Amino acid sequence: MTKQTKSLSELDIAFQGFKKNRLAVGCAVLLGLLYLTAIFADFVSPYSYANEDRRYSYSPPTAIHVWREGRFTRPFVYGINSAFNDYHQRIYQEDQSQMFPISPFVKGDAYKFFGLIPCRIHLFGVAPEGRIYLWGADSRGRDLFSRIFYGGRVSLSIGIIGIFISFTIGLIVGGIAGYYGGRIDDILMRVCEMFMMVPGFYLLLALRAAVPDEFNSVQVYFAIVVILSFIGWAGLARIIRGMCLSLRERDYVLAAKSLGLSDGQIIARHILPHTLSYSIFAIMLSIPGYILGESALSLIGLGIQDPLASWGNLLADAMSIVHIKFYPWILLPALFIFLTVICFNVIGDALRDCLDPMLKSGKGA
Amino acid sequence: MLLELKNVTKDYPIKKFIFGQKGRVRAVDNVSLTLSSGENLSLVGESGCGKTTLARIILKLIPPTSGTICFGGRDLNPLSARQMNPFRRHMQMVFQDPYDSLDPRYTIRRTLKEALHLDQTLVKQTKAQEERIQHVLRSVKLPEMMLSRYPHELSGGERQRVAIARALMMNPKLVILDEAVSSLDVLIQRQIIDLLGDLQKTFHLTYLFISHNLKIARAVSHQIAVMYQGKIIEIAPTEELFRNPLHPYTQELLAAAVDYQAVESKQHPINPTGQLVDKGQGHLIFM
Numbered sequence: 268m269t270k271q272t273k274s275l276s277e278l279d280i281a282f283q284g285f286k287k288n289r290l291a292v293g294c295a296v297l298l299g300l301l302y303l304t305a306i307f308a309d310f311v312s313p314y315s316y317a318n319e320d321r322r323y324s325y326s327p328p329t330a331i332h333v334w335r336e337g338r339f340t341r342p343f344v345y346g347i348n349s350a351f352n353d354y355h356q357r358i359y360q361e362d363q364s365q366m367f368p369i370s371p372f373v374k375g376d377a378y379k380f381f382g383l384i385p386c387r388i389h390l391f392g393v394a395p396e397g398r399i400y401l402w403g404a405d406s407r408g409r410d411l412f413s414r415i416f417y418g419g420r421v422s423l424s425i426g427i428i429g430i431f432i433s434f435t436i437g438l439i440v441g442g443i444a445g446y447y448g449g450r451i452d453d454i455l456m457r458v459c460e461m462f463m464m465v466p467g468f469y470l471l472l473a474l475r476a477a478v479p480d481e482f483n484s485v486q487v488y489f490a491i492v493v494i495l496s497f498i499g500w501a502g503l504a505r506i507i508r509g510m511c512l513s514l515r516e517r518d519y520v521l522a523a524k525s526l527g528l529s530d531g532q533i534i535a536r537h538i539l540p541h542t543l544s545y546s547i548f549a550i551m552l553s554i555p556g557y558i559l560g561e562s563a564l565s566l567i568g569l570g571i572q573d574p575l576a577s578w579g580n581l582l583a584d585a586m587s588i589v590h591i592k593f594y595p596w597i598l599l600p601a602l603f604i605f606l607t608v609i610c611f612n613v614i615g616d617a618l619r620d621c622l623d624p625m626l627k628s629g630k631g632a
Numbered sequence: 633m634l635l636e637l638k639n640v641t642k643d644y645p646i647k648k649f650i651f652g653q654k655g656r657v658r659a660v661d662n663v664s665l666t667l668s669s670g671e672n673l674s675l676v677g678e679s680g681c682g683k684t685t686l687a688r689i690i691l692k693l694i695p696p697t698s699g700t701i702c703f704g705g706r707d708l709n710p711l712s713a714r715q716m717n718p719f720r721r722h723m724q725m726v727f728q729d730p731y732d733s734l735d736p737r738y739t740i741r742r743t744l745k746e747a748l749h750l751d752q753t754l755v756k757q758t759k760a761q762e763e764r765i766q767h768v769l770r771s772v773k774l775p776e777m778m779l780s781r782y783p784h785e786l787s788g789g790e791r792q793r794v795a796i797a798r799a800l801m802m803n804p805k806l807v808i809l810d811e812a813v814s815s816l817d818v819l820i821q822r823q824i825i826d827l828l829g830d831l832q833k834t835f836h837l838t839y840l841f842i843s844h845n846l847k848i849a850r851a852v853s854h855q856i857a858v859m860y861q862g863k864i865i866e867i868a869p870t871e872e873l874f875r876n877p878l879h880p881y882t883q884e885l886l887a888a889a890v891d892y893q894a895v896e897s898k899q900h901p902i903n904p905t906g907q908l909v910d911k912g913q914g915h916l917i918f919m
């Protein structure tokens with residue numbers, strides 16, 4: 268026997284299976300990076316989300332040069348000159364007389380590190396007389412690169428907080444309905460169905476309409492999270508309930524009962540933990556819904572308000588085909604939404620693949 | 633008297649799908665039984681005859697439709713879950729399927745430890761708990777290294793030993809073994825049966841042994857009750873039953889135990905107004 272090593276629980280085994288899935292691991296790493304850049308957005312980005320300079324409206328991505336006067340130098344950017352063309356459109360040209368080296372750890376816009384420590388250091392940047400727009404600028408000359416990371420804070424955290432709220436509700440409601448069955452189950456499930464019957468997007472709009480206008484941006488943010496969770500919990504509760512309904516028939520539940528454990532203890536220790544494998548991939552597969560929900564609200568102007576950024580309201584600019592034609596970089600936030608959604612889905616699928624054999628055998632290998 | 637059942641009946645409601653009318657299926661039908669300390673009783677019958685249901689009713693895991701269950705002279709029916717706890721310590725069950733009766737997410741140590749939670753004297757005494765766990769584990773002849781294992785790393789026989797250990801953690805008086813060896817292969821069955829004999833002596837247990845196999849029942853019990861379609865149709869001291877089976881269904885079971893080819897399965901009509909009739913020497917037959 269090769270059992271000399273440490274004993275493995277089902278989850279350990281599943282995790283080993285997951286590690287073999289290269290694509291999923293890659294997605295996990297990418298997601299990790301996205302979350303890191305969101306957390307450290309103020310440090311990673313050269314400008315604050317509100318730093319605007321209207322002279323550079325829709326400035327295209329700034330070219331980075333490393334070659335000057337016949338030899339390599341440290342990376343730098345040129346200054347930017349703007350002029351109007353025959354159609355009264357701005358066109359930007361490099362002003363080769365001005366040169367701004369890109370330096371690491373430069374002083375720039377002030378921010379509070381983790382909301383606590385005042386700080387001015389940014390990962391990289393150029394002297395204040397120049398501008399660097401790695402991924403172009405928006406209509407007000409704000410740096411899209413910076414705003415995407417700030418926007419990630421909103422968009423990425425909304426998924427996590429949203430799923431946390433709706434999963435807590437879903438677990439409690441589903442657990443109680445499934446464990447007790449009968450009348451309690453009937454009532455709780457009818458309530459769930461009421462929530463599920465209304466098409467999500469209309470419910471979203473209706474609930475958003477109920478949010479007072481004078482809310483500040485933080486309040487709006489939490490209102491959106493609560494609204495999204497409010498829509499999301501019912502589906503989860505139903506599935507958890509279905510699992511509990513069959514789990515409560517298992518002999519180890521009866522054994523726990525005959526040992527005198529209370530209903531609450533049994534649900535918490537012997538029923539809900541068994542929905543965990545399912546829960547993990549359900550969480551992965553439902554987070555994109557929250558991100559997309561927020562984006563949709565913000566896109567149509569009902570979500571996060573300018574100057575705060577979210578991937579949804581950054582895209583609001585891209586609703587005009589003319590803008591997309593002339594300033595294609597404003598579509599970049601969509602790429603981030605797309606990548607995030609894909610990553611969560613790939614990870615969710617991979618988790619299902621490696622958890623499923625156990626779910627099916629139901630007896631733990 | 634350790635355990636006394638009087639006229640226990642259990643109906644399961646069945647919802648007919650289309651119009652939602654309620655039907656019922658009678659799983660246990662007017663069963664009366666008594667168990668005295670140290671006298672093992674076997675409950676024998678084909679699958680679906682209501683054995684598991686009866687066991688669950690005794691442990692108050694499901695409520696009976698009617699009838700009373702007395703344990704040590706106390707009627708268990710009116711007791712709330714909390715009031716029931718002192719009795720839970722004294723009656724434990726070993727379940728049919730050792731692959732289903734242990735929580736796959738719990739190590740064996742955790743499973744055994746959880747079984748101690750009603751023991752007020754051991755609460756928070758980690759050392760005393762660990763000693764108790766070790767002691768019971770040795771009693772069921774499992775090595776100590778099993779404690780950190782998960783159920784899926786154990787064989788069926790080992791799991792069933794763990795399930796027995798769990799039942800013994802709180803020093804029960806009555807242990808119900810619901811087809812506890814049926815899913816194991818013959819040699820392992822033999823080991824477990826021997827183990828049960830040893831445990832009975834060291835832990836002063838009484839077994840209610842549920843089985844569909846008369847041969848195994850004979851090895852462990854002083855008395856055998858034969859169950860058919862929810863009813864006890866014959867009950868007698870073990871050797872008496874083997875010497876002199878009275879009910880045709882019992883005769884058929886015995887014949888099958890000797891040579892399964894000798895039997896053709898028949899329906900046995902049950903007299904709806906029948907009763908258990910004493911034939912002397914503790915031998916009762918339903919007619």
Ligand SMILES: Nc1ncnc2c1ncn2[C@@H]1O[C@H](COP(=O)(O)OP(=O)(O)O)[C@@H](O)[C@H]1O
Nearest residue numbers: 644645657659678679680681682683684685686
């Ligand atoms: N939860 C239940 N709901 C409805 N019918 C049940 C339920 N459990 C058992 N039954 C029925 O009760 C009868 C007795 O079942 P059971 O006690 O499991 O028999 P045994 O353990 O002797 O095989 C069977 O006909 C079975 O279909």
Ligand SMILES: [Mg+2]
Nearest residue numbers: 683684728811
């Ligand atoms: Mg059974």
